[in-house]
Amino acid sequence: MKPSLSESLKAETRELHTQAERSAFMGLLLRGRMERQAYCAMLRNLHAIYAALEPALERHAGDPLLSPLSFSQLRREGPLQADLDALHGAGWADAYAMQPATVDYVARLRTLDEVQPELLAAHSYVRYLGDLSGGQMLRRIVRESMALPPGQGTAFYEFGTSEETVQLKRAYREGLEQLQPGEATARAIVAEARRAFELHMQLFEELASDMLAAF
Secondary structure (H helix, E strand, O other): OOOOHHHHHHHHHHHHHHHHHOOHHHHHHHOOOOOHHHHHHHHHHHHHHHHHHHHHHHHOOOOOOOHHHOOHHHOOHHHHHHHHHHHOOOOHHHHOOOOHHHHHHHHHHHHHHHHOHHHHHHHHHHHHHHHHOHHHHHHHHHHHHOOOOOOOOOHHHOOOOHHHHHHHHHHHHHHHHHOOOOHHHHHHHHHHHHHHHHHHHHHHHHHHHHHHHOO
């Protein structure tokens, strides 16, 4: 029996996922040792990615390979803006550069929006399942390491109560199981998910390089 799309995505991206988590930049974040400025730089770049991804997902919400993954509660562009406003203040878009990897990522999302919207499912998978999973641990780490008051600066990781977050993650996984792409499209979605992880690793390397240059 051939694996489902969700099984293929998990198996084929596992190694890249681990590499991304073990990057020097993410290591600092996970250990609670990241400076606020570097953290804001990461959020600014993620904001640019979501600002390209989410309108594209909305435009193609009727696509059978995207509609089962469409949940308004997932949207992160607004929460990221709120966090940047809280942590940096006005002018954050000019204060932090869009890294080359982010420029490439946004360009890729715009291309898919125009010519291969079904492959946006890969980017939805990589971003949102990460936000609903490891992101929940990062919320606590960020809040404690940066001494943030409750409810300020961690909106990116918040999807409601713990129970609501678990339910949303379950609903997303169930939606993923509903996807029935053809064999060629399934391979393309998996390849696109791998590409997304590679772009994330490139972004983390660039952010780490900028962080070191600042010292």
